[in-house]
Amino acid sequence: MIQLVPEKCIGCKLCVKACLFGGIAVDGKTPRLTDSCTGCGACVDVCRVAAIVASGEKTGPVCDLAAYSGVWVIAELHEGELHSVTLELLGKARELADARGADVTAVLLGSGIAALDAELFSHGADRVFRADSPVLAQYRTAPYERVVAGLIAEHKPEIILIGATTLGRDLAPRLANRFRTGLTADCTGLEIGPDGGLLQTRPAFGGNIMATIATPNHRPQMATVRPGVMQAKSCAGKKGVAIPFAVSEEPGDGFVRILKTLAREKSAVSLEKAEVIVSGGRGMGDPKNFKLLAELAEMLSGEVGASRAAVDLGWLPHEHQVGQTGKTVKPRIYIACGISGAVQHLAGMQASDIIIAINRDPAAPIFQAATFGLVGDALKIVPELINQLNR
C-alpha cells in the first residue's frame, strides 16, 4: 500500500514521471493518489524527501503455506508426442525444485499416453501423474479442469507451470480461479526469491516494460510460459515414479461438444527450431523481394521470418510471423531486414544469440537490440551477402 506524507512534498513531480499508470498526481506541493495506483512502489523509489512510503505487506497468508510443496508441470501433447513447451518447463521446474529442495511432478492427461513417462523422467520429472482415458483424448476445459484441480487439492503443489499455448491459456485461469490463487501469464523469467517465493517476470504494456510479480499469500503459485522461452534439460537415464489413475466422463464434461477439427496445412516452417532466421519487414518494399531472404536463409540452412507488418500486408502467411502475436524464437542468428524493431517484434526475437539488423533508417529501434547493425538498403546488402558467401 502506498501512503503519502504530504508535508514533506517539495513538488518536484519525479513521482509523477516515474509512475507508469497515472496513479499519482501533484498539484503544487500537494500529492495525491489517483484511482490508477497499483501499489507497485515505483514512486517510493524516486522520492528524495520520503514523502511517499510503502507500508509493507497488506495481509498475511490465506492458507498454510508450509503445507504446499513441489513444482508441477501440466504437460501438453502435440500429435501424440510431448509438446516442446512441456520439456522446456520441466527444465525450469527442475531448477526451481532444486532451489526449494523439492520434487518435480508432471501431470499428463490424454489417451494412449503410457509410453511418455520415460521422456518426462529424462527431462527432469521425479513423478508423473498419468490420467489416460478416452474422456481426455481431445482437450476440453471441463474434464481437464476437473481432473487437474482434484490433483492439486489433494497434493498441494507449491508451484505450477503451464505452457502459454491456447490449451494452457484456456485451462490455467480456470485452475487459478478454483483455488482463488495468483496466476502470471507469459513469464519470461522465473526464479526463487530470497523469501522462498516464486518471482515471476513478464513483459507488459505490449512489451514496453517488464514487471516482476509475486504471489506471497496464496498457493499454489501459478505461471504460464510461452514455447521457446525456457530451456529443456537432459537428465538421461533418470528414473521416476508413475502414478496412473482412471477418469470417467461426468455430466459437466459434455457442455462444450467438439464437432470437428481441421488441421491447419502442415507447416513447412518451423521457426522455433531454426538455428538461423532471415526475417523481412515492411522495408522489403515488395513481396517478391522475400525471394532474396529465402535464398540467404537457404544458404545458411535457415528459415524465413516476417514482421507483423509484412504478414498484415499479406506478403507472407502468419506462420512466418515473429513477435508478440506471432512466434517467439531464439535462433543462433537472426537477421532482420527492413524491420524497424517495434517492441512487439523485439519481444519475439530478442533472445536470439546474434542479431543482425539491416535498415535504411539509422534511428530504427532495431539497432538498439542488434549485435551488428548495418545501415543501408537490404535490397542491396542481402545480394552482396549472398554473393560473397558463394565464393
Place this chain on the structure above:
Amino acid sequence: MSALNIIVTIKQVPDTAEVRIDPKTNSLMREGVPSIINPEDLHALEAALVLRDAQGGTVTVLSMGPPQARDALEEALCMGADRAILLSDRAFAGADTLITAFTLSRAIMKIGKYDLILAGRQAIDGDTAQVGPQIAGFLDLPQVTYAEGLEIEQDGSLIVQRGLEHETEWVQVKLPTLVTVTGRINHPRYPSLYNVGPACQDSGITVWTAKDLQLPQAMLGLGASPTTVRKIFAPDRTMKGEMIPGDEREMAAALIGKLKEMHVI
C-alpha cells in the same frame, strides 16, 4: 429463434502501440498516448451487435475502470449497444485479474438475466487473457476461447469456430456461456451518430460502486489480489552491439568476416 441478452465486457486501455520508452530516463512516456477500447473487446462488441441485429435482444456493455472509462462506454453506445454500466470505485483499484474477474462477475449477477457473455481474448496492456475465463469460473459457466466465428443454431445452441495453433476446431455449446474472441472474427463497425439509440447520451451510462455491488473492501482491489507487483523496469535497451560501416560491399564483407571469426558460419 429467440432474442438474446448479451453482455460484453470491455476495457479502456492506453494504446500500447503508441507508447514509447524515453531513452534518456528509461521510463514509459504516457503523455499524449490516447485511451482506446481494447481492440479485441471491440471485436467482441461487434459480434454481439451482429447477433442482436439478427435475433433481437439487448447488448449491455460492462466495464470496470476509473471515471474516464465513460469515454469507452460512450463509444460502445455509439456503436449501437443498448445499455452501458461502469464499475467505478477507488475500492476496485489495483485489482489483479482474479479480483477484476470477481468484481465483474458480481456486476453480471446484479444485471441478472443474460444468455451470452462476450469478451476480447486479452487486453493490450495486461496481455494475460485471464479475465474472461476467470469470469466464467466465478459464474460457473462453460467457456469457449479463441473464437473466430459464432453462429446461433435453430435449437438455441451456439456453434463456435476456434482458431488454435495447429488446427481449427468447431464446438457446440448451450447457453448461457462465455466466449472470448480474437481479432479474426470480424471487422468492427465505426461508432456513428446513426447508431445512436435512446441510451446514447451521458445519462445512458449507469455507474455502480462497491456499495451497489454489496462487496466489502476486503474482497476488492489491490488488497484482495493474490498477485502483487514487486518491481517494474524497462527492458534493457542499451545497444551492446556495433554498427558496421562502409558501402554495401564493405559491410557485407565485414559482417561475414565477423561471423566467421565467431565460428557461426
